Amino acid sequence: MSLMQLLAQELVDITIDFLHDDKPSLRACSLVCTRWVNSAHYHLFYGHRVEARHDQGGYAEQFKKPSTDPLRSYIRELTLAAGPIHSLSPELTEDIVVLALERLPRLRSLKLRQTGFITPGLLAESRNSYDLERLSISWMYPSIPGSGHSLVSLLSMFHTVRVLDLDVIHHKHLSGSAVSSADSGDRSLRSLRVQTIQLHDISEALITSIQATIRPEYLQAIRASITATDDIQHLGTLIRCVAPCLQELQISLWNFWCGDRADWKTLQLMCCTRLRCVTILYANCGPFYNWYTVLDILRVVPASVEEVTLVIREVRCLDTVDWDRMNAELKRFIRLRALRFALCTGDTFRYRTIGDKAQELIRTALPEWRIKGVLW
Missing domain, CATH: 1.20.1280 (Monooxygenase)
Structure with a gap:
């Protein structure tokens, strides 16, 4: 042996x-x-990415082999990326997506980048589409003028999706009969039992489409990227809809600068009785960086929160912290058992551990939380 x-x-x-x-x-x-x-x-074949080519057959060549090919059984994550809107690259059409779903029997995550399709007819015939757990759509634009269909129609084809990531959806996909039905109170379209949703380009129409598609009693986590004050109000509309079930909230503020102090009360967080984890990623730095925005958000967070994570862009941002006010706001959280400071990685919703030197600075500034074992 x-x-x-x-x-x-x-x-x-x-x-x-x-x-x-x-x-x-x-x-x-x-x-x-x-x-x-x-x-x-x-691990070698877990993720697969297919880029656009100048000929439409470029996509199909990637999936010519039959589904019995043993290597295809390892692929769990697929990214289909088309070229820019005005480039010579072929459009990512629904028949390509259907072909991919049929040839990858164990696919669990599908990412669509810069796609022009939205017709759900062929997707409805794909038996593997219902096995997806994560769906990511970004830069969805109408390929032909007047051909935009509702985003609601597309999402209704993926009943098993648990994580939904939406970024830059053209307004033509956020209108139509499906959304109108949602406005009139029709709940028959709500089929998605999404547990986590990530939003990058928030608009009133997008929130309406989401409300028309998801079942609010299943949504537990929201990760939102806010760039303007209007985004706060739109996000508050969604939070109010799912408030009884929301357990985790992550707010990313990239290049957020509103001049005056924003009204964070419109987030309606006090209605979230089950909210346990809050993460605030404030990536502004330099002359525009201040901690008032972070403190304003903490002020509207329910006192029952158990975990708070504050993510900054650079360690030097800690030099501008008013630690007395920070400590006063944190004392409201009577159930706080974890307080983290971290550095952002460049990704909207990811962060990494802060350095040892910065950790020592925070421990010195917040000795009470260090003694309690809350500070990480």
Whole structure:
């Protein structure tokens, strides 16, 4: 018996899991022995991205092989990206998406980038479309003037989606009979049991489309990127709709500057009796950076919150903190068990651990929370 056979399969899987982002090492592991192949291929082919080409057949070539191809069974995340609107790249049409769904039986996450299609007819015939757990749509524009269909119609085709990410949806896709039915009180369109929703380009029409599609009793987390004061009011409309079930809220303020103090009371957070986790990512820095916005948001957060995460862009932003006011606002949270400070990574909803030097500064400024073991 060889040494490779003496290792339990669980140990092999755990070891290879540490190499999930190291493609060369994963390729080498897949050549060691047959027992290592599945674990290595799981990470090697987990995500797949298809870019636009100048010929329409460029997409189809990626999915010519039949669904019985063993490598396709490893793909869980697919990104289909078309070219710019006025480029010579082919449009990402619904038949390409249907072909991808049919050839990837274990697909769980679908990301559509710069797409012009919105006709749900072919998608309704795809049996694999209902297995998706995450759907991400960005830069959706009408390919032909007057051809825009409602975003509600598209979302209604994916009943099992739990995480929904919407970014820059053209206004023509946010109107139509489906949204009108929602305005009139028709609840038959609400089929999505989405648990987490991410919003990047908030508008009143987008919120109306979401309300017409999702079942509010299932929505537990909202991650919203706010760039203007109008976004606050629109987000408040959605929060008021799902307030009894909302447990997590993440607000990202990228280049947010409203001049005067914004009215954060319109978020209606006091109605969220089950809200437990709040994350505020304030990426402004330099002369425009101040902590008043962060403190204003904390002031409208319910006192029952248990976890607070404050994400900044640079460590030097800590030099402008009014620690006395910060401490006073935090004392409202009688159930607070975790207080985190972090640095943003460039992604709207991601952050990383702050440095040791900054951690020591925060521990010195907030000794009470350090003693309680709340400060992370």
